[in-house]
Amino acid sequence: MKPFLLYILKITIAVIVLMYALDALYSYTFVNNYPRNKVHKILQLKNKHYDIAFLGSSRTENHIDCELVKKITGKSCVNLGISGASLGDMLVLLSLAESNKITFDSLVIQIDYNFYHSGLSNTFKANLVPFIKNSVIKRVLNNDKDNFYYNYIPFYRYMKYDKVLGFREFLATFLNKKPKKEVAYGFNPKHGVGLEVSGKLPDAFSNTNADLESIKTLVNRVDSKLFLFTAPHCNKIINRNKLQELNTVLPTLYNYVSLFDNKEEYFFNCAHLNIEGAREFTEVLIHDMFPSSNR
Numbered sequence: 001m002k003p004f005l006l007y008i009l010k011i012t013i014a015v016i017v018l019m020y021a022l023d024a025l026y027s028y029t030f031v032n033n034y035p036r037n038k039v040h041k042i043l044q045l046k047n048k049h050y051d052i053a054f055l056g057s058s059r060t061e062n063h064i065d066c067e068l069v070k071k072i073t074g075k076s077c078v079n080l081g082i083s084g085a086s087l088g089d090m091l092v093l094l095s096l097a098e099s100n101k102i103t104f105d106s107l108v109i110q111i112d113y114n115f116y117h118s119g120l121s122n123t124f125k126a127n128l129v130p131f132i133k134n135s136v137i138k139r140v141l142n143n144d145k146d147n148f149y150y151n152y153i154p155f156y157r158y159m160k161y162d163k164v165l166g167f168r169e170f171l172a173t174f175l176n177k178k179p180k181k182e183v184a185y186g187f188n189p190k191h192g193v194g195l196e197v198s199g200k201l202p203d204a205f206s207n208t209n210a211d212l213e214s215i216k217t218l219v220n221r222v223d224s225k226l227f228l229f230t231a232p233h234c235n236k237i238i239n240r241n242k243l244q245e246l247n248t249v250l251p252t253l254y255n256y257v258s259l260f261d262n263k264e265e266y267f268f269n270c271a272h273l274n275i276e277g278a279r280e281f282t283e284v285l286i287h288d289m290f291p292s293s294n295r
Contacts, residue, residue, distance in 0.1 A: 063081075
């Protein structure tokens with residue numbers, strides 16, 4: 001019996017040591033190597049200024065061509081849109097930017113179904129956990145139900161978010177492999193034409209969103225100008241009229257939900273534009289928001 005218990009003890013110690021070693025290796029790799037997502041990009045930048053920054057979900061990432069913005073306006077531009085991002089994600093991203101002294105003259109934020117939700121998306125949270133020693137991220141994750149395990153169970157955070165931070169992503173980061181979606185300008189266009197509908201929009205929207213109110217407070221504090229917009233959706237999506245009603249609670253919202261109702265060739269699917277639609281939309285948005293900068 002004693003040799004068996006000793007064997008179990010040795011296995012247990014070996015597993016714990018391996019977990020600590022893997023946690024240290026993964027953390028060092030994700031923190032110090034080439035940024036493969038926009039959280040990492042913001043964390044690596046210091047004392048940087050952009051004239052215009054766009055934030056939102058895939059309807060920002062896939063729709064705003066910053067190279068075209070620069071060509072039209074002569075202004076520096078960064079697209080910080082992240083697929084699936086919530087307003088809570090955008091708030092954290094802006095807090096990280098403020099902490100690293102990254103400044104923006106104008107912040108342009110996409111509002112649509114995300115107005116209905118609060119808190120962090122799972123994918124965004126996964127991209128935070130390698131940087132848990134960062135003071136802003138530590139504070140953000142402090143109220144997470146798994147925060148104790150993140151801090152005191154080695155390698156737990158990487159096992160929990162294996163779909164985002166698994167071995168393939170670790171290896172690509174370790175090898176400094178650049179991502180398919182280049183983070184420099186942040187534009188990730190879609191190619192193809194279609195009107196496929198996936199899901200539906202909420203039946204109703206709240207009158208307020210706590211994360212958006214916090215974003216407004218932060219924007220005022222850093223002395224930036226805030227613009228809000230809704231990107232085009234095709235007219236086949238259920239409850240699209242609810243997006244049009246957002247102007248009742250957000251009067252300054254630039255609402256483009258029906259902009260391309262007569263140009264179905266601009267859609268990749270019902271909720272996303274293709275590259276041709278994205279560039280046309282970028283031009284419309286820039287001419288509306290920054291008319292004095294148009295060349």
